[in-house]
Amino acid sequence: SFPTRRSSDLVLQNVKTILTTRKGTVPMDRAFGIDGDVVDLPSAVAQARLSSEIVAAVAKYEPRARVERVFYEGREEEGFLRAKARVSINEA
Numbered sequence: 001s002f003p004t005r006r007s008s009d010l011v012l013q014n015v016k017t018i019l020t021t022r023k024g025t026v027p028m029d030r031a032f033g034i035d036g037d038v039v040d041l042p043s044a045v046a047q048a049r050l051s052s053e054i055v056a057a058v059a060k061y062e063p064r065a066r067v068e069r070v071f072y073e074g075r076e077e078e079g080f081l082r083a084k085a086r087v088s089i090n091e092a
Helices: 007-020 036-040 043-061
Strands: 065-075 080-089
Touching (some): 007 043, 007 080, 036 043, 043 080
Antiparallel strands (some): 065 080
């Protein structure tokens, strides 16, 4: 028999898929994913918009998860910031 994945693992995988998919690339659901157009905005504006996009996308496409916090890693002066999200999972 095959090992079964916990439902929390599946939820986290779904969240990862949402956050790593660029909006407009899924043929049957062009709204799925995150808008990549924020990359050319000033850093503070990009972070605010991207954080909002992340919260909204997770709420819409994976309601079993809730974004607790979005934070950024990287060096802004080098033009590199990576968004990371901390989520909680509602298993009820």
